[in-house]
Amino acid sequence: MLKKILFFLILFVCICTFGVFSADIDLLEKAKEGQWFNTDNTVIRFGSDGKALGTAKYRYDVVLEDGKKYSKVLFTHPQWKTGGHIKGVIQNVTIPEKDARLVMNVGFLKGADGTDGVKFYVSFLKQTQTTAMIGVPLCSVDAKNDGKIENLDCDLAQIKGETGSIVLSVYAGNKSDNDWAVWTDVRVISGPVPKPSPKGANLRWSKNGHSERIEKIEFSSRGRYVVSASADGTAKVWNANNGNVVATLRPDGKITCARFSPNSRHVVTTAKDAAHVWEIPAGTMIAAFKGHINRVWTADFSHDGNRVVTGGEDGTFKIWKLSDKKEILTVSVTDKGSVNDVAFHPRENKVAAGVSGKILGIWDASSGKQLKSFSGHTQAISCVAFNKNGNRLATTGRSGKTIIWNAVQGSSVMTLTGYSFHAVSFSPDGKYVLTGNGNGLATIWNVSSGKLAFKIKHGSGQDVRAVDFSPNGNSLVTASDDGMIKVWDFVL
Secondary structure: OHHHHHHHHHHHHHHHHHHHHHOOEEHHHHHHHOEEEEOOOOEEOOOOOOHHHOEEEEEEEEEEOOOOEEEEEEEEEOOOOOOOEEEEEEEEEEOOOOOEEEEEEEEEEOOOOOOOOEEEEEEEEEOOOOOOOOOEEEEEEEEOOOOOOEEEEEEOHHHOOOEEEEEEEEEEOOOOOOOOEEEEEEEEEEOOOOOOOOOEEEEEEEEEOOOOOEEEEEEOOOOOEEEEEEOOOOEEEEEOOOOOEEEEEOOOOOEEEEEEOOOOOEEEEEEOOEEEEEEOOOOEEEEEEEOOOOOEEEEEEOOOOOEEEEEEOOOEEEEEEOOOOEEEEEEEOOOOOOEEEEEEOOOOOEEEEEEOOOOEEEEEOOOOOEEEEEOOOOOOEEEEEEOOOOOEEEEEEOOOEEEEEEOOOOEEEEEEOOOOEEEEEEOOOOOEEEEEEOOOEEEEEEOOOOOEEEEEEOOOOOOEEEEEEOOOOOEEEEEEOOOEEEEEEEEO
């Protein structure tokens, strides 16, 4: 009897301990429960447009300054006055005892061109303090509308184990015009701070993910997932942190491409003569696009997520409207080859296409007019990729080289040689490109100098046909012809 009591007591302690240390406190979700005030201490009703008084509410499916679409953000516009602010007090928050940290991602809605910047500020009010007090400063950043989302990770050791109120504040600068400040994430987490990795690629996880070669691999926009497309007839969505399978997609036939939508809620795949769009993580098919003659090789989402471009064996690319599942444009690129890869411009209404007949160009996605033509590859082009700003384009081809182009001028910037090249991906800051090569190698190149910066031994000796940088540049993924997927933590 005593043994049973001890067993259940230990089990209870373990469960409680796990609950304390594993659960995040999602302050973004709790924001609707908070008490919101402006500079004049006027109460602001959450969810309504307070206009000149200030606003705190959720916005859905919005494009931010980085050009990406987010499914849900906390929108906080400070009071319309010099030095005005808005603050939300979230009560009864208990900070974990061990390894507590505050993480937050903040920035601006797209189009906030009139702002002179804001300060995002998070503080903690102990139970004995009032909202009129400053409280304990936890995390802050002076944010500008510069095309980047700010990511912060702040230690909470000074208030560990305490219960009180978290205060989310946004302060205007010298003016409050277009201070369209948003929080894409803000939460209290617990766990050890990741230790800085030594320079190079350090394997996070490895999976024999498919029974046949992997044609395409890509991180989701926030780096939470990885999607892989394989000739074995499946596309799989993986948890990027631990390698667990989140969803398996099974259209009919060998899959040649899989890509995420900008908000990571959908994946488009290509197989046989069709492209399919799937809800993630449910894995439910919501759209099928048919119209190409013969095989569809490639597809991509527009930067707003509302359209899909497909490229096929018939030498055309087509643009489809996702909402009504209708074809809205067909562009005939060549009558002597297939469109092997396409990519929507990350910010503008343009499409880049690479063709088996060494044709490479950029087209207007509304009119179908060709805007740029690039000359440099001598054989079929297999992969095209824009950098984050869209002013550079990288392409690989069967001629054994990767070319980086000025996408605005249509001129070659540099050519990388010495390896066979199958795939290419820009780092988020545009300073490096990651390429998939033969003989089990992936390589990283400095875009400014054209020099080889690092080699990654994916292993097995099989060609690395698919690669991608994570959105924050701190990790990357490689995939090979034998179905092996590897995610790496990376420091250069």
